[in-house]
Amino acid sequence: MAIKAAFFDIDGTLVSFKTHEIPKSTIDAIAKAKENGVKIYISTGRPVAIINNIGAIEHLIDGYITFNGAYCFVGDEDIVVKPIPKEDVLAMIEDASRRNYSVIVCGKKDIAIHNYREIFTKIFVEDLGVTNIDIRKPIDSLLESPILQLTPFFSSESEAHIMPDMPHCVSARWHPDFTDITVKGADKGNALRTMAAHLGYKIGECIAFGDGGNDVSILQSAGIGVAMGNASKEVKAKADYITTSVDEDGIRNALQHFGVID
Structure with a gap:
């Protein structure tokens, strides 16, 4: 079955963790796929407000899965909007205050940080290149609107502590x-299925690329799930195909392997 839609994670898949840029081979491959009639979609855990590192291919993108699937859209059309219940949001905010960790609170178009700590700057600014978050912005006004994602900076042990108090939620650690x-x-997998049905694609016509734990659901849901060479063993085990790393032309190589491009 011919591929008609390709879904790409951003960090570690499209964008190198080493250079913070999209490799030229990836840009050229996606442009070629687009020329060949394949629709191009983003599939990221990033909120819309901090998708700031895909400018080289932005003009090629047909739609977005964001917030790990909580908000999906094509142009001005919202396809999926799934906010977190208010009681779960408040449970995390209260826990973060009590146990002293930072949480990024994400509305549909805006974000703020509760209980800022330097770990945010170390990871999001220095490692991921996110430079457009105002760490001084209060969360109060944001809490009056739907919250689509919470990103707490803590260990898996702390995660296990709070999740029972957030019974309507799931965690996707990458x-x-x-x-x-x-x-x-x-999650990204459910988002792909919803997007495919809405846009008229069969699942077998969809290929998805990813490298992190939050990509497992979409790799398993797509007709073809491709793990990057820099993915963990656990992610690779869930994929249909393992390509080379983001820094070793992984996307181009996989698209060639499956005949999407020459």
Whole structure:
């Protein structure tokens, strides 16, 4: 079955953790796929407000899965909007204050940090290149609108402590020092299935690329799930195909392997 839609994670898949840029081979491969009639979609854990590192291919993108599937859209059309219940949001905010960790609180278009700590700057600014978050912005006004994702900076042990108090939520960890929390049912795999049905694709016509734990659901849901060479063993075990790393032309090589491009 011919591939008609390709879904790409950003960090570690499209964008190198080493250079913080999209390799030229990836840019060229995606442009070629687009020329060949393949629709291009982003599939990221990032909130919309901090998708700031894909400018080289932004003009090629047909739609977005963001917040790990809690908010999906094509142009001005919202396809999925799944906020976290208010009581779960408040449970995390109260726990973060009590146990002294930072949480990124994410609305549909805006974000703020509760209980800022330097670990945010170390990971999001220095490692991930996110430079457009105002760490002084209060969360109060944001809490009056739907919250689509919470990103706490804590260990898996601390995660296990709080999650029972957030019964409507799931965690998708792709970094040892933080995780992304969304409402149950909001994951990249469910988002792909919803997007495909809405846009008229068969699952077998969809290929997905990823490298982190939050990509497992979409790799398993797509007709073809491709793990990057820099992915963990656990992620690779869930993929249909393992390509080379983001820094070793992984996307181009996989698209060639499956005949999407020459």
